[in-house]
Amino acid sequence: MLEMLRWVIRRxxxxxxxxxxxxxxxxxxxxxxxxxxxxxxxxEMNLLRTMAPGVxxxxxxxxxxxxxxxxxxxDYLDGTLEQMLLAPQPLSIVVLGxxxxxxxxxxxxxxxxxxxxxxxYDLAADALLILTASxxxxxxxxxxxxxIGAALTLGLRGGxxxxxxxxxxxxxxxxxxxxxxxxASASGLGAEAYLSLLAAFLVGALVLTPWAxxxxxxxxxx
Amino acid sequence: MLEAxxxxxxxxxxxxxxxxxxxxxxxxxxxxxxxxxxxxxxxxRMLCGLMAPVHGEIRWEGASIRSLAEDYLATLTYxxxxxxxxxxxxxxxxxxxxSALGGTHVDEPAAVSALEKMGLGGRxxxxxxxxxxxxxxxxxxxRLLLTEAKLWLLDEPLTALDKAAVAFVESLLAAHLEKxxxxxxxxxxxxxxxxxxxxxxxxxx
Numbered sequence: 001m002l003e004m005l006r007w008v009i010r011r012x013x014x015x016x017x018x019x020x021x022x023x024x025x026x027x028x029x030x031x032x033x034x035x036x037x038x039x040x041x042x043x044e045m046n047l048l049r050t051m052a053p054g055v056x057x058x059x060x061x062x063x064x065x066x067x068x069x070x071x072x073x074x075d076y077l078d079g080t081l082e083q084m085l086l087a088p089q090p091l092s093i094v095v096l097g098x099x100x101x102x103x104x105x106x107x108x109x110x111x112x113x114x115x116x117x118x119x120x121y122d123l124a125a126d127a128l129l130i131l132t133a134s135x136x137x138x139x140x141x142x143x144x145x146x147x148i149g150a151a152l153t154l155g156l157r158g159g160x161x162x163x164x165x166x167x168x169x170x171x172x173x174x175x176x177x178x179x180x181x182x183x184a185s186a187s188g189l190g191a192e193a194y195l196s197l198l199a200a201f202l203v204g205a206l207v208l209t210p211w212a213x214x215x216x217x218x219x220x221x222x
Numbered sequence: 223m224l225e226a227x228x229x230x231x232x233x234x235x236x237x238x239x240x241x242x243x244x245x246x247x248x249x250x251x252x253x254x255x256x257x258x259x260x261x262x263x264x265x266x267r268m269l270c271g272l273m274a275p276v277h278g279e280i281r282w283e284g285a286s287i288r289s290l291a292e293d294y295l296a297t298l299t300y301x302x303x304x305x306x307x308x309x310x311x312x313x314x315x316x317x318x319x320x321s322a323l324g325g326t327h328v329d330e331p332a333a334v335s336a337l338e339k340m341g342l343g344g345r346x347x348x349x350x351x352x353x354x355x356x357x358x359x360x361x362x363x364x365r366l367l368l369t370e371a372k373l374w375l376l377d378e379p380l381t382a383l384d385k386a387a388v389a390f391v392e393s394l395l396a397a398h399l400e401k402x403x404x405x406x407x408x409x410x411x412x413x414x415x416x417x418x419x420x421x422x423x424x425x426x427x
Contacts, residue, residue: 007322013310018349019308079304080320086270088296088325222273 004089005186008097009104016105024072027109034117045122052121052184053131059112060135061171064142067106068167069097069160072217073148074217081154092210095217099140099147099210105128107139123182131182137198138178145170145207151216174201223247224269224373229278231264238264239425241398242278248372251395252419253403253413260294260426262405262408263303266377267344269302269406282373294341299324299371303378305362309351313342321368336367339388354384366394374398389414 016023037055038048075081084094114126114135123131144165149167181194223245230343232239265315267273269280271294280287289295289300305317312334321328328336337346340360350358359382366374374395380388392413395405401425413420 003327004322007319010314011319015308015310017358027333052424074308079302079306080308080323081300082272082302082304083306083323084318085272086295086298086300087323088292090292094323 001089001093004008005097005100008084008094009101012098012101013104016052016101022067022106023109026063026106027113029066030059030110031113031117033062035120038120042211046047047128048121049123049186050183052118052123052127052214053134053179055121056114056117056131056135057138057175057179058212060114061142061168061175062138063110064106064139064146064168065164067102068146068148068150068163071102071147071157072154073150076154082221083218085217091217093149095147095210095213097135099143099213102147103140103143107143110139111135124186127182127186128196130185133180133195134178134191134198137195137202138174141174141198141201142171142206144205144213145174147213148209148216151213151220154217174198177201223283223308225281226269226378227279227281229268229280230276231261231273232276233264239303240277240408242425243307243424245407246404246421247405248402250301250310251399251413252423253420254406254423254425255410256425261379262425264366265425266300266302266406266408269376270298270411271295272300296325297371297375298375299369299377301362301365301377303381305358307350307353307358307361309335312347312348312349313353313357314346316361317335317364320362320365324365324369326369332362332368333418336364337361339367339390340364341390355382356387356413359383360387363394366391366398372403373404374403374407376405378408378410380411381411383403 027077034056037051041047047070072081075084085091087094094213111132115132118128118131136140146167153162156162177194177197185191225245227243229242231238242250254265256262258274264273264403268275282290282294306320314337315331317337318328334346337343340363342357342360345353345357350361363379383391390427398405
């Protein structure tokens with residue numbers, strides 16, 4: 001079972017490396033959206049500091065959604081997805097592998113860039129640390145929830161727009177607690193409660209979403 | 223042994239076939255024929271469990287394939303009319319990954335020799351996007367040389383192949399049948415190889 005997980009992750013990472021432009025688009029989208037706000041709002045330090053967590057998190061949501069379309073669609077079009085459904089292993093394992101690869105390719109670069117981009121908002125070092133921690137816990141949840149939407153809209157015309165309508169409302173709790181963590185620590189409340197809740201989302205999503213995504217894939221391929 | 227009992231297939235609001243029953247013993251090949259759109263691919267997708275029949279049941283060695291689930295999937299290999307070959311990966315990577323997905327782990331020398339037998343010698347390291355349609359089909363079919371599966375479900379395996387490749391695939395089928403394997407395939411061509419224990423199933427008549 002672990003062998004299969006390793007194969008799927010390795011395959012998707014190799015594919016991502018060979019289509020590097022796809023990965024870079026997501027990352028640059030994130031960088032540009034986050035950088036536009038200080039330019040638009042002006043160098044008002046207090047204002048920037050308050051809006052930083054929200055802006056970074058919303059940009060991360062949108063960037064992670066941007067890459068969802070590719071999660072299953074190319075495998076669906078060339079028939080690889082059929083073969084994955086016929087693998088003599090639980091489909092959840094394949095799904096978990098694909099989502100893990102998606103996070104490594106589209107989530108991890110955001111996490112790495114976030115502290116650098118946070119500097120534009122004059123965030124203090126501990127706020128940057130908490131922002132990064134919240135993204136580490138939150139972005140995998142975004143990939144996992146997004147996978148359900150991507151699986152449901154597979155093969156539909158205009159699936160890209162539909163996926164945002166399906167998935168964005170489900171992202172709201174992650175957004176609230178992710179951005180809330182930084183604000184709470186800035187106001188002296190401590191971010192532990194927020195980060196624990198994000199970790200709880202992560203565990204919950206790990207258990208439930210591969211199963212839901214598998215079910216959605218079976219429906220889409222019937 | 224593979225049994226289909228009273229299968230009915232509905233796509234959209236059209237009924238493609240109903241009350242379709244057949245049995246297939248080890249060592250036999252079932253060739254599904256019929257005009258375009260008569261439900262050949264749907265039948266194959268039902269047999270591998272990708273699609274559920276509206277009515278009826280498919281049994282493998284007496285047990286319903288729904289209840290066997292992954293145990294049944296381990297005994298079959300399915301090659302659809304889509305090749306499942308990734309443009310960005312080399313022929314070798316494609317073959318090793320598709321075998322791994324099918325549950326057989328193949329080391330590099332074995333995969334290379336399978337590709338050579340399929341007539342792709344020297345092209346193992348080329349990305350699949352530079353291969354022709356027929357060569358991609360060969361990459362997909364190379365899996366048949368490596369799989370341990372007893373039941374082969376092949377959807378139009380011979381399309382885009384040249385005469386030599388068709389003859390080679392037919393010899394693979396014959397060898398598989400001799401070992402007691404089962405084959406269900408759809409094709410519009412008549413199989414040339416004598417000795418394939420062929421039965422024909424006509425749909426859409």
